[in-house]
Amino acid sequence: MESPSPAVSAGLQAAPLPVETSTAGYPGIIPERDGAGMSESGQEKQLRLGFLETIEIDGRGHIGGLLVTNHSGRPLEFQCTTPVRPNRTQEILFGETLRPWLLGELIGSTLLERVSIKPGLVITSDPSLLELQNHTTIPVALAEAQNDAAAHSLAGDEAASAAVPATRCVRVGNSLLRFHQGHNRNAESLERQQHLVPESANLQEPLERVREALAETVRTVFSR
Amino acid sequence: MTSSPEADATAADATAADVQTVSVETLSLFSQTPTVSIGQTGFNPALNRAPVPGTVDIPLELRVDYVPAWKPRRIPLKCIGLTLPDGLEFVPEKQPQLKSADGVELRPIRPPRAQPEDAEKQRPERCTRIRPPADALSLQDRLFYLLQPPLESWLAGQELIMPFEPFSYQYEGIAWLFSSQSALLADEMGLGKTMQTITALRLLLRSGQVRRILLCCPKPLIPNWQREFRTWAEELPVVTVEGNGARRQMLWQMPGVPILIANYELVTRDFTEMHEDQQPRFDLVVLDEAQRIKNRDSNTAKVARAIPRRRSWALTGTPIENRPEELGALFEFMQVVPPHGCPDMRQLSRLAGKYILRRTKDLVMQDMPPRIDRDAELPLTSAQEAAYRIAEKEGVIQLNELGDSISVQHVFELVLRLKQITNYDPLTGESAKLERLVADMEEIAASGGKAILFSQWTKTIDWLEPRLRQFNPLIYHGGVPVKRREPILAKFKEDPDAHILLMSYGTGAVGLNLQFAGYVFLFDRWWNPAIEDQAINRAHRIGVRNPVIVTRFISSNTIEERIDRVLREKRELFEAVLGDGSGEPSRSLSLNASEIFGLFDLKARHKDGARSIGPAAVEEEQEAA
Structure with missing residues (x-):
């Protein structure tokens, strides 16, 4: 009689994929259960992140991803848009608000509507993309490397601060997240979820992936 | 007719007065004095009636009829989407349930993270990105690779725990494998091909790119792969195909097993017996020690090529063991050349650049302790010398007497006979090599070191064992049952009194990690320098902390010296071929018939004296010389 191989006898089996449930306001965040770190099924609660x-x-x-x-x-x-260019009328009438409208409202909202897997936080x-916050209930945050934030703060970099209409900071992974003025509630909400992202997570890096993917899309599709 | 200016002016005034009168009359319709002077035409008496003024209500317009308008509106945007495949998830390990005496559930807590040293803080973060392969044409395929996280973050801190931090060249190898449909990883022995392969498999499984993998390797290496999987990817379910036919059939067809490991012989036998429709399909087939299929007409090669699969990887430290054409067989398995295709050198070189990744220790492990090679040229003992000379003389005479019927087999037998005598004299048991080995081993054992000894013959190994008793020798060769081999290696590693492991080239040269041994003895020489290097690299590989001293025993003034000379030339050729691909390798790297004949000066009797005999090449070379 052959003895079963060690791997078989260890009883290792592929498990069904865990299903993440959604909540109304924050679709990507699995609701906490009893405040425990592990759900009944043994899977950890997850926070899906959107990088825009x-x-x-x-x-x-512009194209957005x-x-x-x-x-x-x-x-x-991953979703990306086709290129969109404002016409002259839009340029005149939107004035300084053209960029936030174009990037945040038009591109950002479209992308957020199109993704079938809704993120719990958009970074x-x-x-300019913080404008998206005025059109969605999903928190939208501006990521800054902690070193950059510290440098701005030490140097009193008013110009940089002025460009960011954001106020409250929350540390997630190795980045500081700033939120849109008037949406501080999002910061409070995220503070309760920040432990779901590993401390070592680099939130700047996926943004680089998005930029590369957009460049690849331009090369492959739109340059033809 | 003429008119004075005064007359013209009067006429003009009169006309203006008439017009003025009508205008005044018209305007006066709305005034209080409706004095109307009507021309006496007699046709329209109604005009003599006084008009009756009245009022009509006209509602005021709230907005003007036409205003140029513009409203901001959402411009519909088209989107391009990509949903990435789900990866395999595995049953998580059961967390230990901690409960205090009063039944309250406890939760383990982690200590605070250590603050990194300043130097570590300043170290730039390494980032190995997965690049889309050149043959990925669709945008979706290319985006899939581009959107994967850097290997460092994927492997290190987040989802996949690695027991050790891989080296940067290993990250590159993993990324290369991950994005390759067809790949030949040909890193020099000891650089971690196994670990790179396992990690790439792990990532492919976790990212949902593959779900069923067959890993095919030589039978003695199966325990090694099992151990490495436990080390580098403990969560991956691995099943070894073994047992009787019915059990193997069950294992081949068993669903939900991501990784199957099987040896070449079983794969060849089982797939030959299976009907084409019954053959299991794989997302990826990996051939370890892929030089096993270098002969493309062998059953093993045919079966390997016929396994239904989507990706094909081959692993070997010696992609060219004998001649460059062997690469063609590997490329055929990798499905990058058509069946029976024979690429020429230029094509091989181009394909190698695209589908082969080869790194050498010199390039990637510059801080690795060196390998120190030393040749021990030993004169034979008197008994050995006598036996050797008699055997050589008689052997050459017998060969000469064979005349033109001589074959390479005859010469080969003489070579083997002479080589055995250089190991030890079968009559007296005298051995210059043994004397030197014992002397060296006494030093090594006194310092607590460990050594590996390789020989071509199991008979020599068995002969050595009782003579090295004081060093507690362990034996590892083809005569040792497979089940007993792992405990032997474990004992060699853990028992401080076991100072020497006696191995055969055939069994011990590949796939073993023995980097804790600081000494390697080549008791006799193998025919191929690549195999010798494989053997040496059991000890000189990643993880080695001290220099590895390699001692080659060469009996002076014997056939071993001549073999050594040829092997040196071969090694130079080998390095030229695999180094930069610029060599013109047209010859076998093993000793060929001409070279074996050339070890002796063979002459056939001739009516005019004697003439050289052997394959034509020898004669031609001699003539050319």
Whole structure:
């Protein structure tokens, strides 16, 4: 009689994929249960992260991309827009608010509507994209490396601060997240969830992935 | 007709007065004095009636009829989407349930993280990104690779725990494998091909790119792979195909097993017996020690090529064991050349650049302790010398008498006979090599060191064992049952009194990690320098902390010196071929018939004296010389 191999006898089996449930306000955040760190099924609660970036294509306008990852940066879904360029009327009438409207409201909202896996938090590096916060209930935050934030703070970099209409900071992973003025409630909400993202997580890095993916899309599709 | 200016002016005034009168009359319709002067035409008496003024209510317009308008509106945008495949999730380990005496559930807490040293803080963060392969054409395929996180963050702190931090070249290897449909990882022995492969498999499984993998390796290496999987990817379920036919059939068809390990012989036998429709399909087939399929007409090679699969990887430290054409067989398995395709050197070189990743220790492990090679040229003992000379003389005479019927087999037998005598004299048991070995081993054992000895013959190993009793020798060769081999290696590693491991080239040269041994003895020489290097690299590999001293025993004034000379030339050729691909390798790296004949000066009797005999090449070379 052959003895079973060690791996078989260890009883290791592929498990069904865990299903994450959604809440109304924050679709990516699995609701806490009894305040415990581990749910009944043994799976940890997760915070899905959305990384939103735009790039400008010479003469063709802007394209935007939204990457939804799990709490540790593994990609789940990616959406990007076709190029969009404001016309002259829009340029005149929107004036200084053109960029926030174009990037935040138009591109950001479209992408957020299109992703089937909704993030629990949207992170960007472009202050103009914070405008998206006025059109969604999902918290939108501006990521700054802690070193940058400290440098701004020490140098009293008013110009940099003025460009960021954000106020309260929350530390998630190795980044400081700033939120849109008037949406401090989001910061409070995130403070309760920040432990779901590993301390070592680099929230700047996925934004770089989005920029690369957008550049690849431009090269592959829109440059034809 | 003429008119004076005064007359013209009068006429003009009169006309203006008429017009003025009508205008005044018209305007006066709305005045209080409706004095109307009507021309006496007699046709319209109604005009003599006084008009009756009245009022009509006209509602005021709230907005003007036309205003140029513009309203901001959402411009519909098109989107391009990519949903990444789900990866495999595994049953999480059961967390220990901690409860205090009063039944309150306790939760383990972690200590605060240590503050990194200043130097560590300043160290730039390494970032190895996965690049899309050149043959990935669709945007979705390319985005899939681009959107994966850097390997460092994927592996290190977050989801996948690694027992040790990989070296940067290993990260590059993992990323390269991950994005390769067809790949030949040909890193020099000891650089961690196993670990890179396991980690790439792990990432592919976790990212949902593959779900079923077959790993095919030589039978003695199966325990090694099992151990490495436990070390580097403990969560991966691995099943070894073994047992009787019915059990193996069950294992081949068993669903939900991500990784199957099987040896070449079983794969060949089982797939040959299975009908094509019954053959299991794999997302990835990995061939370890892939030089096993270098002969493309062998059953093993045919079966390996026929396994239904999507990706094909090959692993070997010696992609060219004998001649460059062997690469063609590997490329055929990798499905980058058509069946029976024979790429020429230029094509091979181009394919190698695309599908082979090879790094050498010199390039990637500059801080690795060196390997110190030393040749021990030993004169034979008097008994050995006598036996050797008699055997050589008689052997050459017998070969000469064979004349033109001589074959390489005849010469080969003589070579083997002479080599055995250089190891020890079968009559008296005298051995210059043994004397030197014992002397060296006394020093090594006194300092608590460990050594590995390789020989071509199990008979020599068995002969050595009782003579090295004081060093507690362990034996590892093809005669040792597979189940007993792992405990032997474990004992060699853990028992401080076990100072020497006696191994055969055939069994011990590949796949073993023995980097705790600081000394390697080559008791006799193998025919191929690549195999010798594989053997040496059991000890000189990643993780080695001290220099590895390699001692080659060469009996002076014997055939071993001649073999050593040829092997040196071969080694130079080998390095030229695999170093930068610029060599012109047209010859076998093993000793070929010409070279074996060339070890002796063989002459056939001839009516005019004697003439050289052997394969044509020898004669031609001699003539050319």
